[in-house]
Amino acid sequence: xxxxxxxxxxxxLISIITFEIGLFINRKTKIAILNPMLISVTLxxxxxxxxxxxxxxxxxxGSIITFFLGPATVVLVVPxxxxxxxxxxxxxxxxxxxxxxxxxxxxxxxxLSKLFGLEENIxxxxxxxxxxxxxxxxxxxxxGGIPSLTVAATTLTGIVGSILGPYIYKVFGVKDETAxxxxxxxxxxxxxxxKAMELGETQGGMGSLSxxxxxxxxxxxxxxxxxxxx
Amino acid sequence: MKIFxxxxxxxxxxxxxxxxxxxxxxxxxxTIIGMIILLACLMTGIIKIEMIEDVSKFLLEHITxxxxxxxxxxxxxxxxVKDDWLPITIIITLSTIIVIGVTGLTVQGLxxxxxxxxxxx
Numbered sequence: 001x002x003x004x005x006x007x008x009x010x011x012x013l014i015s016i017i018t019f020e021i022g023l024f025i026n027r028k029t030k031i032a033i034l035n036p037m038l039i040s041v042t043l044x045x046x047x048x049x050x051x052x053x054x055x056x057x058x059x060x061x062g063s064i065i066t067f068f069l070g071p072a073t074v075v076l077v078v079p080x081x082x083x084x085x086x087x088x089x090x091x092x093x094x095x096x097x098x099x100x101x102x103x104x105x106x107x108x109x110x111x112l113s114k115l116f117g118l119e120e121n122i123x124x125x126x127x128x129x130x131x132x133x134x135x136x137x138x139x140x141x142x143x144g145g146i147p148s149l150t151v152a153a154t155t156l157t158g159i160v161g162s163i164l165g166p167y168i169y170k171v172f173g174v175k176d177e178t179a180x181x182x183x184x185x186x187x188x189x190x191x192x193x194x195k196a197m198e199l200g201e202t203q204g205g206m207g208s209l210s211x212x213x214x215x216x217x218x219x220x221x222x223x224x225x226x227x228x229x230x
Numbered sequence: 231m232k233i234f235x236x237x238x239x240x241x242x243x244x245x246x247x248x249x250x251x252x253x254x255x256x257x258x259x260x261t262i263i264g265m266i267i268l269l270a271c272l273m274t275g276i277i278k279i280e281m282i283e284d285v286s287k288f289l290l291e292h293i294t295x296x297x298x299x300x301x302x303x304x305x306x307x308x309x310x311v312k313d314d315w316l317p318i319t320i321i322i323t324l325s326t327i328i329v330i331g332v333t334g335l336t337v338q339g340l341x342x343x344x345x346x347x348x349x350x351x
Contacts, residue, residue: 015298037294041301048305055306062299068289069296071240074247074264075286076293078279081272093340101333108325116317122310126321130329133300134261142257149311152304153322155297160326162294168327174334176341183334187326194294212265219257 001051011061018043032163037191073134073190076208079197083205086178094182098210101186102217105130106225121146128222129153132189135215143226154189161188162195181206186214236285239277243268 021043022036048058080087087094106127113123125145128136133154140150165184174180177200184192184199185207193207247264250256256263271277311318 011299015295019295019298037298037301040298041304044298044302045305048302055303058302059299062302065296066299069293069300070244070261070264071237071285072289072293072296073261074244074268075240075282075289077265077269077272078282078286078290081269081279084273090337090341090344093337093344096340097333097337100336101329104332105325105329108328109321112321112325113317116314116321118314118317118321122314122318125310126318129322130326132261133297134259138257138259146307146310148303149307151300152307152311153318155301155304156319156322157326158297159301160323161330164323164327165330168330169334172331172335174331174338176334176338178341179334179337182337183330186333187330190293191297192330194290197290212262215262216258 002053002057005053005057006060008061008064011058012064013061014044014047014058015040015062015065032166035159035163038159038163069133069190073132073211076190076193076211078208079201079205080208081205083202083209086202086205087209090178094178094206094209095213097179097182098186098213099217101183101210102130102214102221103225105187106218106222110225110229120144122149124226125149126153127226128218129157130187130189131215131218132211135219139219139222143223155191158188158191161192165192165195166199177202178206182210185210189214233285236282239282240268240285240289243271243277 018040019036022039025039026034026036048055109126109129110123113126121144124143125140127143128139128150133151136150136154137147140147161184165188169180174183180199181196181203184196189211193204193211196207197204244264246267248260250263251258251260272279
């Protein structure tokens with residue numbers, strides 16, 4: 001089977017088809033946990049495992065799709081730019097919120113992982129998971145984590161955040177649009193921000209701002225806190 | 231041609247970000263430096279929003295799709311998480327709920343303090 005699929009077209013085609021299936025199921029059922037991306041990923045993994053196809057064969061096409069994460073991350077500043085006046089007005093609450101978020105993410109991940117008795121290299125792979133994959137993978141290398149596991153943890157964080165975000169706000173009573181955007185961007189990077197954009201333009205702008213600021217803060221905060229804890 | 235021109239501007243910014251990172255040797259990824267460059271260009275008017283609008287819209291609307299391959303990559307770290315996938319999922323879920331909730335409450339609370347009332351604005 002694998003030799004027929006040894007072309008980048010396979011990875012691209014299966015990604016598009018399964019994502020379309022995911023969108024269809026999500027639209028029909030309107031159940032948040034049946035997230036289009038989650039459905040797509042589950043279907044692709046099942047396909048690869050069932051037919052015993054190497055990840056490398058999927059990745060030939062997959063890497064072409066992943067390539068667009070770079071430009072997509074850069075243009076996240078477009079919704080931010082549209083909200084620049086709100087940022088100027090609430091600069092301090094936003095920046096303090098992002099700092100608190102970055103700190104909480106590192107500390108809660110570290111101590112929960114210790115509580116569950118995970119091995120040190122797995123703990124360190126999880127620590128940077130709340131910031132965008134481009135950054136979390138670099139931090140993971142620096143503090144001694146496993147980069148591929150960090151990418152997986154980062155993606156899972158984004159999925160969890162984007163699915164649960166609106167419910168978290170209901171439970172915690174977060175109604176402010178700026179606060180909603182900062183929370184989703186700081187806690188669940190680009191996938192959280194995609195959800196924030198669905199909630200509204202303010203949320204989307206604040207989410208994208210939070211991705212870059214939280215990322216920058218975590219680059220310095222994570223290695224420093226890890227030194228402190230050890 | 232419009233789409234190509236917009237793509238060229240966005241890739242140009244991204245390239246500049248990576249170039250900067252290589253020259254200065256900062257621990258910050260080129261993508262993040264690219265974000266800062268694009269924001270600076272938009273604010274100074276060097277790049278007008280119309281010059282990148284259509285391609286930006288396409289990229290932003292499909293950003294979750296671009297995350298599919300890295301997520302499928304979980305397959306190659308299965309060996310590390312064979313015995314630990316359940317605690318890892320619980321840790322990530324709990325921590326993400328705490329972070330989003332605490333961050334949201336912090337921003338909302340500070341905004342109220344700053345204004346001295348509870349209205350959204």
